[in-house]
Amino acid sequence: MRRLFLRSFAIAFIAFAVLFGAEFFLEWQRAGYPGVSATSWAEVGNTAKLVDILSPMARAYNNVLAMLLATIGLAIPLTATMHTPKLIEMFLRDRINRWVLSFMAFGAAHTLWVDYMIGPKFAPTWSISISVFCALVGWALLLPYFFYVVRFVDPSRLLIRLREDAQEILEKVHSHRGDPMHSQPDISRRLQQIGTIIIKSLDRNDRDVAAEGVWAIKLLLEHYDKLKPKLPKAWFVVDRGDFVGLSDEALEMMNETHTWFEMKCLQQVESGFLRALHNANDTVSTFSDVTRVIATRAIANHEEHEIRLCIRFFNNFLREAIKARNLRATYDVFHQYRRLGRELVDRPELLRDLAKHFAYYGNMTRTFGMVFAPQLVLFDLGYVTRRAYERASPAAPDLLRTMLGMPHRTGNDLHTMAVKAKLILGGFFVARKLDDEAEAVRKNLRDVDHVQVERAEGELLGAERSFFEVTDRQLNLEFVPPERRAALAQFCRSLSE
Numbered sequence: 001m002r003r004l005f006l007r008s009f010a011i012a013f014i015a016f017a018v019l020f021g022a023e024f025f026l027e028w029q030r031a032g033y034p035g036v037s038a039t040s041w042a043e044v045g046n047t048a049k050l051v052d053i054l055s056p057m058a059r060a061y062n063n064v065l066a067m068l069l070a071t072i073g074l075a076i077p078l079t080a081t082m083h084t085p086k087l088i089e090m091f092l093r094d095r096i097n098r099w100v101l102s103f104m105a106f107g108a109a110h111t112l113w114v115d116y117m118i119g120p121k122f123a124p125t126w127s128i129s130i131s132v133f134c135a136l137v138g139w140a141l142l143l144p145y146f147f148y149v150v151r152f153v154d155p156s157r158l159l160i161r162l163r164e165d166a167q168e169i170l171e172k173v174h175s176h177r178g179d180p181m182h183s184q185p186d187i188s189r190r191l192q193q194i195g196t197i198i199i200k201s202l203d204r205n206d207r208d209v210a211a212e213g214v215w216a217i218k219l220l221l222e223h224y225d226k227l228k229p230k231l232p233k234a235w236f237v238v239d240r241g242d243f244v245g246l247s248d249e250a251l252e253m254m255n256e257t258h259t260w261f262e263m264k265c266l267q268q269v270e271s272g273f274l275r276a277l278h279n280a281n282d283t284v285s286t287f288s289d290v291t292r293v294i295a296t297r298a299i300a301n302h303e304e305h306e307i308r309l310c311i312r313f314f315n316n317f318l319r320e321a322i323k324a325r326n327l328r329a330t331y332d333v334f335h336q337y338r339r340l341g342r343e344l345v346d347r348p349e350l351l352r353d354l355a356k357h358f359a360y361y362g363n364m365t366r367t368f369g370m371v372f373a374p375q376l377v378l379f380d381l382g383y384v385t386r387r388a389y390e391r392a393s394p395a396a397p398d399l400l401r402t403m404l405g406m407p408h409r410t411g412n413d414l415h416t417m418a419v420k421a422k423l424i425l426g427g428f429f430v431a432r433k434l435d436d437e438a439e440a441v442r443k444n445l446r447d448v449d450h451v452q453v454e455r456a457e458g459e460l461l462g463a464e465r466s467f468f469e470v471t472d473r474q475l476n477l478e479f480v481p482p483e484r485r486a487a488l489a490q491f492c493r494s495l496s497e
Contacts, residue, residue, distance in 0.1 A: 427488030
């Protein structure tokens with residue numbers, strides 16, 4: 001944004017110089033190239049005319065300065081109220097704002113001073129030239145600076161500025177130009193400001209800005225990962241002042257795992273998720289998706305502690321969505337969790353934990369009266385289980401046991417969706433000739449009447465790929481690819497034998 005301002009100012013100044021210079025040259029040429037004495041009131045001793053020239057310039061300067069201050073006095077506090085109170089501090093710390101306002105004040109004062117210096121027989125020609133030149137520069141600055149102020153209060157630009165400030169702090173600590181202990185609160189403030197902008201944007205249903213804020217955190221974490229291996233040890237040590245409310249044990253674990261910065265970032269994401277859960281339900285996927293992207297990048301970088309931290313935040317999302325009885329949010333978070341499970345297929349210990357979390361929160365949804373949610377969980381867990389068997393993961397048998405341990409019946413009430421999820425899994429095992437696993441699913445479903453199995457089989461084989469309503473997933477959970485339908489039918493027939 002600063003480069004754009006300087007470029008705009010350079011264009012305006014050159015345009016002024018060319019236009020006014022060409023105008024003077026044409027008039028000078030038309031007059032027959034007169035000398036200096038013919039173009040200067042000072043040469044003929046008419047200093048009063050110089051005062052007449054500078055007086056309107058001084059008034060114009062004062063008007064411009066008053067207009068700038070009025071615009072800033074209205075725009076900055078108003079935007080600060082809407083987005084973040086720290087905007088005023090950010091505005092005053094900005095070099096361009098300080099330089100432009102100082103230059104305008106200096107130009108206005110200088111013109112008045114030159115006006116005062118002119119006497120009956122004294123014409124300060126150099127000072128007058130400087131005053132005129134400064135006025136041209138000031139007026140060339142005017143339009144670019146107005147656009148700069150408008151862009152400055154744009155929340156999207158605020159997010160970029162906060163992210164760049166945070167990255168600059170990290171760079172200084174990385175290059176040992178910044179003190180880690182002093183830099184920690186500085187970067188924490190910027191993260192909290194990003195979080196505040198996200199929350200206030202959601203309060204006004206400004207979904208685009210909220211998404212940009214979450215993505216700024218994701219980009220900041222990516223930059224941090226590049227610097228983290230060479231950051232000084234003091235950077236990773238935090239105390240109670242950095243995380244008010246955390247126990248000593250929690251702080252100790254965070255210091256051991258070197259994850260305080262990731263924790264701060266994900267806390268802002270969680271705050272946005274909680275606000276979206278109640279105020280802007282359709283933006284929930286923005287936060288769960290970014291958390292999955294952060295976790296996926298951590299998997300690629302082999303950041304074990306960061307992966308586990310992301311999983312814990314996913315669990316927080318599920319807990320809050322279930323407590324709010326928000327089926328859409330629960331559905332979405334499980335979807336992102338399932339996608340994360342696909343990335344963890346080569347991490348058996350984490351995959352086992354994920355399956356346990358699926359089962360735990362699936363049962364929790366039933367406790368909160370969300371009858372449909374546990375059946376959706378079985379589809380997602382079945383998907384992860386199939387991927388684990390395809391990659392021959394050591395965790396695959398544990399995932400199968402977890403899935404079969406989830407009920408498909410409550411008393412006399414048969415959960416049709418849960419039965420279908422297990423039928424799809426059984427058909428998968430038949431297709432891959434995993435007889436023992438197929439038999440385990442068969443035994444698990446032996447309390448299901450063959451009529452109900454036939455009905456479920458017919459609905460599965462006839463399901464279209466696209467769901468008949470518009471959803472975030474859009475893929476029909478019951479859809480079975482054509483190449484697996486014969487195996488599914490074979491498995492269903494075996495249940496009635």
